[in-house]
Amino acid sequence: MNNNYKKIEEILEELYLIDSNFRQYDGELKKLIKKLLAIKPDSKFDDNFKAELKIKLLKRIEEIKSQEKIGISKFFDFLFNPKLSYAFSGAILSVLLLIPAIYYVNKSGYLFGQPELDLSPMFSIDSVSDNAFGSLRSIEQVQELGRGGDGSIQEGQVSAPQVMPPEFVSYNYVYKGDDLVLEQDKVEVLKRKKGGGERSGIMNLVNSLDFGIMNLSTFKNSKLSMISFVQDIDFGYGVSVNFSESSVSIHENWETWQYETRSVPTPLEISDVPGDEKLIEMANNFIKEHGINLSMYGDPEVEHSWKTNVPERILVLYPLVINDYYVYDQWGNKFGLRVDVNIRVMKVSGVYNLTSQNYEKSLYEAEMDFAEILKVAGKGGISLMRFPSSGKTVDVEIGTPTLVYMKTWNIQSTETNELLVPAFLFPITKQPEEGTMYQNNIIVPLAKEILFESENHGPVFLLETEQ
Amino acid sequence: MIKEINDKEIVKSCQKGSLHEFGKLYNKYIKKIYNFIYYKSCHKETAEDLTSQTFIKALNSISTFNPNKGSFSSWLYRIARNNVIDYYKNKERGTIDIYDFWGLSSETNVAYDIDVKEKLDQVESYLRKLKMEHREIVIMRIWDNLSYKEISEIIGKSEASCKMTFSRTMTNLRKEIPLSSLLFLLFKTLN
Numbered sequence: 001m002n003n004n005y006k007k008i009e010e011i012l013e014e015l016y017l018i019d020s021n022f023r024q025y026d027g028e029l030k031k032l033i034k035k036l037l038a039i040k041p042d043s044k045f046d047d048n049f050k051a052e053l054k055i056k057l058l059k060r061i062e063e064i065k066s067q068e069k070i071g072i073s074k075f076f077d078f079l080f081n082p083k084l085s086y087a088f089s090g091a092i093l094s095v096l097l098l099i100p101a102i103y104y105v106n107k108s109g110y111l112f113g114q115p116e117l118d119l120s121p122m123f124s125i126d127s128v129s130d131n132a133f134g135s136l137r138s139i140e141q142v143q144e145l146g147r148g149g150d151g152s153i154q155e156g157q158v159s160a161p162q163v164m165p166p167e168f169v170s171y172n173y174v175y176k177g178d179d180l181v182l183e184q185d186k187v188e189v190l191k192r193k194k195g196g197g198e199r200s201g202i203m204n205l206v207n208s209l210d211f212g213i214m215n216l217s218t219f220k221n222s223k224l225s226m227i228s229f230v231q232d233i234d235f236g237y238g239v240s241v242n243f244s245e246s247s248v249s250i251h252e253n254w255e256t257w258q259y260e261t262r263s264v265p266t267p268l269e270i271s272d273v274p275g276d277e278k279l280i281e282m283a284n285n286f287i288k289e290h291g292i293n294l295s296m297y298g299d300p301e302v303e304h305s306w307k308t309n310v311p312e313r314i315l316v317l318y319p320l321v322i323n324d325y326y327v328y329d330q331w332g333n334k335f336g337l338r339v340d341v342n343i344r345v346m347k348v349s350g351v352y353n354l355t356s357q358n359y360e361k362s363l364y365e366a367e368m369d370f371a372e373i374l375k376v377a378g379k380g381g382i383s384l385m386r387f388p389s390s391g392k393t394v395d396v397e398i399g400t401p402t403l404v405y406m407k408t409w410n411i412q413s414t415e416t417n418e419l420l421v422p423a424f425l426f427p428i429t430k431q432p433e434e435g436t437m438y439q440n441n442i443i444v445p446l447a448k449e450i451l452f453e454s455e456n457h458g459p460v461f462l463l464e465t466e467q
Numbered sequence: 468m469i470k471e472i473n474d475k476e477i478v479k480s481c482q483k484g485s486l487h488e489f490g491k492l493y494n495k496y497i498k499k500i501y502n503f504i505y506y507k508s509c510h511k512e513t514a515e516d517l518t519s520q521t522f523i524k525a526l527n528s529i530s531t532f533n534p535n536k537g538s539f540s541s542w543l544y545r546i547a548r549n550n551v552i553d554y555y556k557n558k559e560r561g562t563i564d565i566y567d568f569w570g571l572s573s574e575t576n577v578a579y580d581i582d583v584k585e586k587l588d589q590v591e592s593y594l595r596k597l598k599m600e601h602r603e604i605v606i607m608r609i610w611d612n613l614s615y616k617e618i619s620e621i622i623g624k625s626e627a628s629c630k631m632t633f634s635r636t637m638t639n640l641r642k643e644i645p646l647s648s649l650l651f652l653l654f655k656t657l658n
Contacts, residue, residue, distance in 0.1 A: 007612065011608065011609065014615075014630070015633075015634055015637060018630050018631070018633075018634045019634055022634070022637075025641060028641050029637060029641060032637065032640055032641055033609065036605070036609050036610075037609060037610075040506075040609075040610045041505070041506065041509060043501060043502045043505040043506070043511075043514070044505075044511050045498050045501055045502065046511070046515070049501075049515050049518075050497050050498075053493075053497070053515075053518070053519050053522065054490065054493060056519065056523070057489065057490070057493060057522060057523070057526055058487075058490070060523060060526055060527075061486045061487060061489065061526070064486060064526075065486065288485070293487045294487065294488070295487040295488070295489075295490035295491070296490075321494075324494060
């Protein structure tokens with residue numbers, strides 16, 4: 001309604017500039033324009049159509065690229081560097097040189113049959129039946145500790161004795177936003193499809209190799225899970241291609257990253273930190289140089305959560321965008337492609353979370369009671385690490401939520417599924433005066449099953465004060 | 468939620484070989500182009516087909532787009548408009564003017580969504596009286612929310628001419644539709 005009002009005023013002002021006589025008919029013209037806006041047809045824009053057309057366009061882009069011989073082969077430009085070093089020089093060299101040959105599509109087609117490799121940059125979503133992914137609850141209570149870190153705590157287990165913060169402040173999140181009515185009884189949960197390993201092509205080649213120390217072909221029905229290689233140049237990189245996870249990561253080849261303060265780092269000052277523009281420029285240049293596909297990501301942002309302790313590597317994040325919605329982690333931080341910049345030597349030191357973006361979608365029961373969602377938000381969302389309260393509780397204000405995807409892991413007995421669950425992201429609109437808050441948002445998933453699980457908020461970490 | 472995209476820079480990247488950047492332009496314009504075509508055809512499947520053709524043509528031709536000759540946005544809308552014209556050219560139409568999209572929608576066997584019919588009837592009661600070009604400018608300004616500059620680049624007329632046409636059309640509509648009818652129709656719409 002407000003948008004229409006602004007639009008009407010804008011059109012009228014334009015008319016008055018053309019001919020000031022229109023002003024005497026202001027009332028009639030307002031009604032006329034209002035009517036014309038009111039009878040605008042509903043175009044029935046279909047998100048499925050949008051997703052399907054995007055896939056067609058991405059396929060067309062790949063066709064164009066293969067015709068121009070541009071694209072995935074760039075990833076393997078490293079391999080043509082004559083200074084690359086290998087554990088089994090001759091044999092591995094021939095394996096690795098053949099890999100780009102397999103993907104380097106020429107007119108005669110693939111050399112070893114088409115690889116079953118799902119590293120395609122294309123985006124796809126396939127519909128499956130309702131509740132197709134089974135229970136959204138993990139069979140064990142496992143939580144990822146920290147941002148980007150690895151770690152797990154089993155339910156009921158106690159962490160090693162740690163020092164409890166002397167004055168730990170609990171937060172109570174108070175909603176100050178609009179009242180919302182939820183009308184959807186189902187939400188679309190996405191599960192990322194992974195490669196499952198490479199069976200033909202490269203694996204056949206590996207099986208046929210004779211290193212002289214053992215016979216690899218005796219391992220029947222094998223599939224290639226991962227390959228990795230390194231550059232043997234100053235500040236060279238290592239690349240790991242994970243076929244099972246359909247992911248690629250790039251990291252420092254630490255042997256070649258030698259600089260004065262490597263072993264004994266001196267503290268960095270705020271003045272050592274380059275501006276955001278410079279950091280983004282460096283990240284963009286690296287992305288461009290290695291042909292990394294950014295079609296699924298939004299504009300890059302520099303991460304500043306380190307506040308005053310200047311780290312050696314600063315993160316430039318390219319947020320993942322699916323169906324025009326940003327993806328967040330369980331702590332309300334944007335999730336996406338990570339590019340680390342080493343600010344001592346002013347070089348990109350790593351790229352992580354580069355994965356295929358092929359999904360299945362399945363409908364799950366949604367929470368329709370906004371009050372239930374606010375209950376979880378009031379406690380800080382579903383991933384709050386709770387400490388025994390010191391007795392001090394401080395109110396933190398949160399505002400009207402926006403709709404996003406929350407990335408979560410669903411751990412089953414034989415596999416771990418990556419899920420994107422529609423969620424409400426509540427912005428923290430007023431930071432507390434006491435305590436140090438590192439969060440900017442509270443995120444609450446809208447799938448009822450996950451919300452129900454979170455009522456108990458996962459494991460509580462028991463801490464003991466050192467004697 | 469997503470920062471404003473600089474079309475020029477994206478097009479430059481595409482022309483230098485980073486074709487996957489086209490995805491950003493797609494995300495920005497897909498709904499606008501679909502709506503633009505839908506308001507001319509009033510048929511979902513037709514609008515989807517023509518929208519697909521528009522983006523595929525744009526992708527195939529991005530290397531030939533010259534930013535000095537106008538904005539990417541106007542270029543894309545022109546492709547869409549031409550696709551609609553070509554589509555109706557290929558249909559049997561008798562003596563109907565192929566440029567009169569609204570005429571075709573209602574007078575031939577061209578399908579349009581049944582639930583749009585009621586609104587079409589209302590729309591026809593005044594927009595139909597207008598010349599096609601005048602109608603098109605009104606729809607592009609009010610429904611598509613395009614600026615006069617964009618409209619001028621799309622239909623190939625000067626900006627001043629587009630403004631004049633719009634203002635004269637509004638004058639005619641105001642005169643032809645009595646205030647009482649407007650109030651009645653507005654009341655009917657709200658209920």
